[in-house]
Amino acid sequence: MLDKKQFITIKGTREGLTLFIDESCSFDEAIIELNDKLISSRPNKDEPVVSVKVKLGKRYLYKEQEEQLRSIIAGESRFNIQAVDSDVITREEALLWKEESEIQAISRIVRSGQVLEVTGDLLLIGDVNPGGKVVSTGNIYIMGNLFGIAHAGVNGDRNAFIAASFMKPSQLRIADYISRAPDYESDGVYMECGLIDEEQDKIIIDRLQVLSHKGILISGFERRMQNG
Template sequence: MLDSKQMITIKGTKDGLTLFIDDHGSFEDVLEELSDKLSEYRPKKDEPVVPVTVKLGDRYLNDRQKKQLNELIGAKNCFSIHSFDSNVVHRDEALTWKEESEMKVVNRIVRSGQVLEYVGDLLLVGDVNPGGKVITTGNVFVMGNLLGIAHAGANGDRDAVIAASYMKPNQLRIADYISRAPDYDSEGVYMECGLIDEEQDKIVIDRLQILSRKRKDISGFERRMLNG
């Protein structure tokens, strides 16, 4: 059991050191105790730098406090902080995560020359007409005709998918992969999806049902929508 007065615990691992900081008490007390512990260590000459992972529990550190820890651990010691691990995230980080993980539901027709752009996943209830474009950082689901351009994973997510009730696009893009209209049946396809096949190194079209096997991270809501 951790001593109630002890705020710092250091454990060695095969990857370096793990520094556990109790999430109770003031940050000033943390610095003081850590300074005392490090003062007992005298690095040998030419000793290699040891990476340190800092476990914070439910404690949040701002950039200034992280800098203070970096300076304290690195000063005259052969240690370097590799990462901070905290259960707490900043409000801005939480809002960004929420925005990126939410599915946006839009009911409209994307006409020629129009661009519909969103962060995260998009469920479009309507058509994408020839010359229209849909761009998202996540997945694209079109409950209608996809006849224009759809770009999923616009920030580089190669696991993103594009699905539509009827698919005969001018172009599909997933991350940095592009698949043009000649890749599809001349009559188009119903209830199918486009995704990157790593073995073939290109975008392929397949049945919607394969998503539950090939993209297991798809949420329950999306899976119900795709499988009916």
Template structure:
């Protein structure tokens, strides 16, 4: 279903509905037309909830304004807002994204009892000894022996990985998942990676070459290193 409008366009998709809001209109005008359009046709009582994506374009809304949109959609139809997308972010959000995408290089050995914590990716040139701990909101790359504890994605990012030249950790954590060291010894010939295998929903250790195939976004790490 597609409805032409200068302010609100409603389009049916395979996943539900998309509401595209004109970013050249006032917020109040958008609310008024959205209420009118969603009141035109009802839904059957037995019909399941329909997921809705709201696209704001070049418009920024406060949390209170977003909640108002959600309330209108929920009241007028058997709909539930799954996400609200905007092409604009605040300065604070941009700075947070920049901070979380940066790489922190450290050259040292992390000894027992020491903890190193960074925002973004951690590149450690050195060893993590048993009892030592490294933590990052992003990925962890250890060019050395990882025998202690490593926690990547500690703010909840399950797409992060932990890589080490020699992987024999006391403990690996990725977001909220936890894994002990594998029973077998690693020869340390290839860099190994700890990552969340979505098929089994658990942390698995595999050669970095295999993980790159599963997570091509890791290549952005190389680009950021080259671009400084």
């Protein structure tokens, strides 16, 4: 008699448990087997809470299905769900992914009191005057003078950077980092960029060549392909 195919695989890691759900079975079959597997894998009450990551492969779960899955795992009080990952995304998610990965090319001058805000990377052909501000969820490239404020990675992307033909900003911001006056040369700099230096834990100004030397991903698309 052939052994019944296993739809749920649980592997232990240093971080906790990784739960793989076979993409070929029905959702109901997966739920039934999941219940059995969790009961047999339940930690003792004296053990610490175990983190669980769920890998769905090429399976997409509707919101109600994911809520049911989370409820079953969370129902075992000793398990804590870290993530539910799928290789499949919806059309709406794909369109948003595309929007956030594109470069928005704009030709204008951002004057005092004006704010230019885009989703994705910003390529500005023009100047940012004192009192002007440019904001992007990705990188910022300015083919002109940066005298005002530039905020890259506004949604928390600390790998974003800011480059300008001439850089003498009143302020640079990347994700939750804010630059301060001592980081700048008083006369400004040509063809350089601002980026986060993790070791110094601050925004620094450096040559554009540092981007390739450090293997920094230039486009939002590259960053998304690497980071998922």
